[in-house]
Every structure is written in C-alpha cells, then in structure tokens.
Amino acid sequence: MIKIFNTLSKKKEIFKSIQKGQVSIYVCGMTVYDFCHIGHARVMVIFDVVRRWLDFSGYKVNYVRNITDIDDKIIARSIQNNESIQSLTQRYIDEMNTDAKSLGVISPSREPKATEHIKDMLSIIQILIEKQHAYIAKNGDIFYSVRSFSEYGKLSGKSIEDLRAGERVDIDQNKHDELDFVLWKSAKPNEPNWDSPWGRGRPGWHIECSAMSSHYLGHHFDIHGGGQDLQFPHHENEIAQSEAAYECKMANYWMHNGFVRVDDEKMSKSLGNFFTIRMVLEQFDPEVVRFFILRAHYRSPLNYSNAHLDDAKLALQRLYVTLRGFKIENLEVDWSHPLALKFREAMDDDFNSSEAISVLFELANEINKNKSSTLANMLKSLGKIIGLLERDPEIFLKGDKKISLDINALISQRNEAKANKDFKEADRIRSLLLEHAVVLEDTPQGTIWRKE
C-alpha cells in the first residue's frame, strides 16, 4: 500500500490508481535554453525513483515528462546566441539527456516537446473560448479568464482576493482582469509563430502541459509532479485550463519536490546561485550526486555544498566497500526479512528514500559482521530498485580516471619492504600513493587499494 503526500489535500493519502495496475504520471520538465542545474537534477532523480518504485510495486507506469522548447527565454537566448531556436533547443535537449543518463535516470515513457503539440493546444483554447473561460483581447492575444473558474486557487491555497492585493508589475492592459493569463500570444516580428484560427501566434506558458498531458494520459490521470515553484501559478493554471475545458478532475495526486538551496537560499537561475550538473560532475561521481539527492526526503529542502557532497561520497563508499568481494548474481529479494520489509515500508510511505537508505546501512553493518552473501545480495538488490549500487564496487572505488603511478608495482615494492621489516620504506610508499589519493588496505587476502 503506497501513500503519497498530495498537495491538493496537504495530506498523505493512500494511492489508488484510476485503472487497476496502471499509473499515469505527468511531470513538468525542463525549459531547454541552458544546461540543467542541481535543482533540475533533483526533479529528474526524484520522479525517476517514484516511477521506479511504482514500477517495482507492480504497476504498468506511463511516465510523461515534457520539454518546453518555446518560450520568452528561449527566444531571447536564440537572438543573443545568433542561433536558431531549433538548434539551440536540440542542443540543450541532448545535454539534458546526457546529464539524466549519467545520474542513472531512466528515460520517461515519453518526452513530448511543446512545439509538437501546437494543434492540441489550439483545440483546448478553442474549447475554452466556446465555454467562455477564455477571450480574445483587442491586440489578438487570447487570455484565460481566471474568475470564470470558481475553484481557482485550490492547489496553491491562494484566494483570488489575496492575489489582487499582491504587488504585481507590468499588468497587460489588454487583460479584462489583471489575474488573467495568456493562452495564445499574437505573432510579433522576429518571433516564431504558428497558424491558428485567430491568426498567427505562439502559445503561452501553461497551455502546453494541459495539452500534452491530456494527449498522452487523458483528461483525468493519476499523478502530476514538478518542483515546488511550479505550484503557483503554473500548476494552478493547468488545473484551471484542463478542468474548465474537460469538466473533470485533472490529476488525482499532485506531488511537489522541495528546492535545492545554496546557503539557505533557493538555487535558481534568477538568483544566479546555481551549479550545473555538468560542473558538479567534474568533481563528484554521478552516483554520489544521486545518492546525495535521495538521502534527503523529496519534500525537504536540500542544501547544496561541496562539504555535503563529500559527506555523501563517504557514505556511499561505505556501502560499496561492504559490497566489495561479493559475487552477486541473483537479484531476488527475500521480502520476509525485517530489513527488506523496513525498506519497503519506507518507500511505500510517500517514497521516503532517506529512511530506505538508512536501512541499507543497517544491512551493511550486518554484512560486515557476518560476511553474509545473502544479505550482500539483498543490499545490492534493494539499492538497484532506487538506482543505486548498480556498479561493480571495484569500479566505483577505484574510479575511472587514469593514475600516473604504477600502483601494483608500488604495492609489490611495499610488500617486499614489509617482508624485510623496512617499515620506513613501506610507509614512504604508502604516503606517496596517498598523495595521489590512493588508499591502501592490508587485508588477509593481500593488499588492495581504492581511491580516497
């Protein structure tokens, strides 16, 4: 029995899918005009684990994560770069996929692009106009009439009156009401545009998700996810569009992940305090980054710093050191084992990967005590379910970067020195290796090494 914290009710609810044995998930993905940062990594990894856990739990998962490939920032960047929008967005889609792959994120079932669904957007807009939830303004833009949707604000807990009281800038004079948002922008010179019944133009920000989610998952689907910052206005507006157009509930469960922070401030493009995934991976193993993300609960804020990544690295090393030397072939888990059960209960309880990972350490302790290959097998199998511990421990522990020293030769020399009781020489060699971040371990089976 899986429980999910639903933003709509602000409570954990028992998950029940619309169709037995199947789950439909829509997650708002990236706007592709730059490299992804660690905040994007968090969304990708968290919903990757959600889909993996649902899949593991026996559901057939249909997971859609969209790509926004047309918006103001993309247009601005394309002009700035003197690069076509098509080339710019494709370039960053490729970069995003590279990052996702290195973080162990399984590709979604579908990754639709906004520009491939203009027709779907136009048809919703048409319905909204017919149902008088949208209107054509004097300048040709089409706006959604927020006050026409009585449930507006139900996701984010905002009331229309409070919003009016807020400080808003640059109110578009074409709007009937300052809260209204744009569905379709009439064409402007030097901007990409598409044909529509109301003249050429391009879509507003929110309509693409209403269009694509209904296209791939239907008017009513199970889970809608994204970063906390999308709760308002983006997801609120999606609900307004979809539910007004189709007259049914859009998604049963809304999931929002917490922010990545830097020095207790939200990591964001506008603050400029972001670290791209690419930058971080220059210093840290991608699995360390994934582990770092999953070690915190998905709804909690996650403070980013090198020290915290170092900490995550040491922790993950412990698990791999534990796994070292075991031959693992069978990946079946014995779910009657108390620790396996504890892992499962943690994941069932709103995807508590933090608690689930703590179980991995409890297992590691048992394995180190008893050298149990059954438990080692369990450790690796549980890790695999959430996309961790899948590599050969030797490869993780030794790293894939070339080391300029001949480690094996130096180990032999040291062993010779040790045999001659020349401990000064033995320690000199060990220090030399340590300067290159190579740590030696003398075990009953001989001397082995790993990267620091």
Next chain:
RNA sequence: GGCGCGAUAGCAAAAUGGUUAUGCAGCGGCCUGCAAAGCCGUAGACGCCAGUUCGAUUCUGGCUCGCGCCUCCA
C-alpha cells in the same frame, strides 16, 4: 500585506506520544609493524514559552528565527 513550510546532537538527515534512526566527525577498545577497512563500546538532540497527557522532540496555542510562493524559475 496575503498564503504556506520549516526549526532534531559538531555537520548532514529520518522516524516517533513512553523503547538504538542512519551517515560523517569525536572518544575508548579489538584488529594491524603502524595504518586503512571492519567490528565492539561510548558520548551527544529534539528553537523558546505555555497547555493537553500518567508521560511530548512527537499533539494544541503563542512567540522567536529561517525559508518559500504571490513575477520567469525544477
């Protein structure tokens, strides 16, 4: 101004109305030529003030501080 979230040991981070979270770091031991890894033991916590309760870190109220959304943002 409106709405919401959080405050856990040196750091990070979960759960929980009474029983060891977990990882790193610390201390004492075992192992080792010495280390490393591992094991055993140990210390250290629930922002402040009230209330409910036999008992609260956990529930309720107030306060303080921090953060987020209300404008593009995962």
